[in-house]
Amino acid sequence: MSDAWLSDTRRSYDEDAPGYAQKVDGLLAEQPYLRGCLALFAETVQRNGGGPVADVGCGPGYVTRHLHDLGVDAFGIDLSPEMIAIAKRDHPDLRFEVGTMTDLALETGSVAGVLAFWSVVHVPDHAVPGVFAEFRRVLRPRGALLVGFHVGDDVEHSSEAYTGRPVSIDTYRRHPAVVEGWLRDAGFAIGATLVMRPGGDRPGAVVFATSGPASAQTDAGA
Numbered sequence: 669m670s671d672a673w674l675s676d677t678r679r680s681y682d683e684d685a686p687g688y689a690q691k692v693d694g695l696l697a698e699q700p701y702l703r704g705c706l707a708l709f710a711e712t713v714q715r716n717g718g719g720p721v722a723d724v725g726c727g728p729g730y731v732t733r734h735l736h737d738l739g740v741d742a743f744g745i746d747l748s749p750e751m752i753a754i755a756k757r758d759h760p761d762l763r764f765e766v767g768t769m770t771d772l773a774l775e776t777g778s779v780a781g782v783l784a785f786w787s788v789v790h791v792p793d794h795a796v797p798g799v800f801a802e803f804r805r806v807l808r809p810r811g812a813l814l815v816g817f818h819v820g821d822d823v824e825h826s827s828e829a830y831t832g833r834p835v836s837i838d839t840y841r842r843h844p845a846v847v848e849g850w851l852r853d854a855g856f857a858i859g860a861t862l863v864m865r866p867g868g869d870r871p872g873a874v875v876f877a878t879s880g881p882a883s884a885q886t887d888a889g890a
């Protein structure tokens with residue numbers, strides 16, 4: 669792992685994995701739009717015949733669990749060994765592995781879906797095309813991709829974790845059109861984009877895409 673941003677991100681989440689897990693505990697219960705997006709994503713995967721789905725940057729695993737409970741064969745991958753340890757502790761029946769989205773240890777064309785919820789937010793612009801190419805590589809034809817991120821056009825640097833411990837991590841806010849452009853360049857067709865809290869505090873967006881031409885999209889919207 670030669671890139672400093674990657675090792676800084678891993679160290680930062682290792683440092684504060686319990687703090688992050690506590691912060692997001694019960695989060696989905698308060699997020700109807702995200703639950704709706706995950707339900708649509710699950711439906712899309714299932715309508716395409718099902719199969720394994722990688723939750724990339726899964727953190728403590730609660731979204732992997734939610735997908736599993738929706739009937740999806742979901743497993744989690746995360747850069748941070750401490751985060752993966754918490755995911756395994758809290759969801760011992762699910763599969764979690766340490767890994768990086770910049771070089772996924774998955775066979776080409778081996779997964780039916782990739783979920784990247786607020787994990788690409790730590791990838792600098794120059795590395796995003798490579799990450800989206802990696803998502804495209806591991807997805808089957810007509811595979812489903814769901815990417816969630818903060819909306820904006822700045823970078824936030826954090827030097828203090830939720831628990832007050834010193835960390836060093838960058839979080840990139842991006843406009844949906846920029847993310848959609850990178851996805852198209854990587855060979856994805858965009859199905860839909862949902863912007864949450866537009867113009868409000870910490871807006872977020874979710875982009876549904878498929879690893880195929882637009883004509884291959886399902887009417888589920890992804």
Ligand SMILES: C[S@@+](CC[C@H](N)C(=O)[O-])C[C@H]1O[C@@H](n2cnc3c(N)ncnc32)[C@H](O)[C@@H]1O
Nearest residue numbers: 681725726727746747748768769785786787790
């Ligand atoms: C903001 S958290 C999001 C966690 C979870 N997806 C959620 O929605 O709560 C970002 C997660 O992405 C992981 N991450 C960051 N860069 C990564 C990379 N290159 N490969 C895999 N995981 C990464 C971090 O370790 C962290 O667990």
